[in-house]
Amino acid sequence: MTERTGERLAVAVDAFLAHARHGRGLSEQTVRAYANDLEQLVAFATARGVDRLSDLGLELLRDWLWDADHRGLARSTIARRSSSVRAFTRWASESGWIASDPGVRLRAPKGASHLPRVVSSDQVRTMLDGLAARAATDDPGALRDLAVVELLYAAGIRVSELVGIDVRDLDRGRLTVRVLGKGGKERVVPFGVPARDALEAWLDRGRPALLTSAQAGDGRASGDGRAAGDGHAAVSGARNAAPAADALFLGDRGGRLGVRGAYRIVARLLQDLPGDGPSGPHTFRHTAATHLLDGGADLRAVQELLGHASLGTTQIYTHVSSARLREVYRTAHPRA
Template identity: 75%
Template sequence: MAEQTDARLVAAVESFLDHVRSARGLSEQTVRAYANDLDQLVEFAAQRGIGTTTGLGLEALRDWLWDADQRGLARSTIARRSSSVRAFTRWASETGVLDTDPAARLRAPKGSAHLPRVVSTDQVRSVLDGLTDRAGTDDPGALRDLAVVELLYAAAIRVSELVGIDVEDVDRSRLTVRVLGKGGKERVVPFGLPAKDALDAWLERGRPVLAARAAAQTPDRSPGQVRARRSGGDALFLGDRGGRLGVRSVYRVVARALEDLPGAGPSGPHTFRHTAATHLLDGGADLRAVQELLGHASLGTTQIYTHVSSARLREVYRTAHPRA
């Protein structure tokens, strides 16, 4: 009986994930976050003999969040878990899987209010100079890494958007790239000449090498669909084996590029997105123009960068003004 009721909870979670993936059009990254959180909830519930959605009362959900807090999970992680389970139980109540919504009154600590990491223009230049030196050897991986970081900073795009770009999405004559953002929303964003130069070198001398590497690893007798699956197809950026470059690989590229820079904080691809937005505002860009560039649905999301810019201004003032 326990296995049967367990399966019913798992089935409800799977139905919810199918719903947010298809009906709501959420990004695959968001769906994976929901799936990870709800998998943790199912495991927690099973340990306490809860195998059905009706067993997920408010107290059980509070215990789940409390357990996460006791294990030292970050406040932002607990807040995300709370959001995930509230989305799940709201869907369950709206579709009749649950009679009521037990998480409607669930509260969790707000996420960390730390400002995103921003590196200076000199530090960005140092990173890109180092990558340019490596790319001077015409190593295909080095050419790709330079183009990746140049485009992340120039276009201020998300890592999920970057890895989803196809070759045809890049207009090198108009210096624009088409990306697919959150919620399946498409937008066209500009980039500059240094990024174009890096993309030109990658497309002309780097990408063909990695694409040929993928073709060489695929037996001639393999069906066409297998060859397509092993290769990167139309992807702009390819991994070392010739397939579409993945998010984890981009994280490794950026972490290596930032590892020698002073300062604490995350060393992921979003650092360049945060940095680009802040540098635009420092340079006098209009907040709504930055909102459109970043693909934010709400202006309030973009306004965090005004706080970052102000913080940088105060720091410059304290160190440079004689009467600060």
């Protein structure tokens, strides 16, 4: 490929984002993160008189990260910016846009180590018992909320995977569900009998009521709580285009339950529980992984369940378990 060193930096960034979205099939959340970081880089470079890709050098990249650190940005943000620009310059070099990769020697401080929030087994049990009591009234919203939380905890899936599930993806006989993960990768995830019972109650008594209500209204089952730009991964690929009639979970208006709607369901449950950290669906993913490891599950099996590309990503949950063990020791042992 002919070298394109005369191209403007902004043009090269647009080409890289198009490649990330269509060529590599990365999630919209990842592409948005790349776009935000690289737009900041373009603005920084332009303010310093650098407009061409060929003029983008290691020193300018280092100055960009130093400026972020000087302005008090979180170390995790600076580390992510470093990763974004290195992905961009590597692509530009490999694609022939520039002769060499200026970001190959760029380093940034490692992100601060924050353990994810984990809910205890007793707290999960109490929460699910409360949801089950509400669902016993056959209220459609309560039946849905119980099924949502049971599946999030049982399968350890991402919220974007949850809202992308269609009814046909569920195998109640084998206790498995097919989900579409990051990068368009499908996997089949198991769940337990309590989740199956909650899903059957939702499918038999809750979902038809919401779907019928929507169809009796204006005839358009629009998505519930999946507004663009809400900061979370959207449902991708064919799942995103599937009609609400196919969706496993529906919102209160009868449309496909969206990411924001799922967050609201979970946030209401977690906001009054003790403990710091986010109060979103990912908490149940963290909790499921930690409880599996605490119960003796193999780390690679948990990696497969969660759909992690790298075992290193899964290993953070061993740190969570160790932290909990140290806390138990500190509070229980007389000579701790």
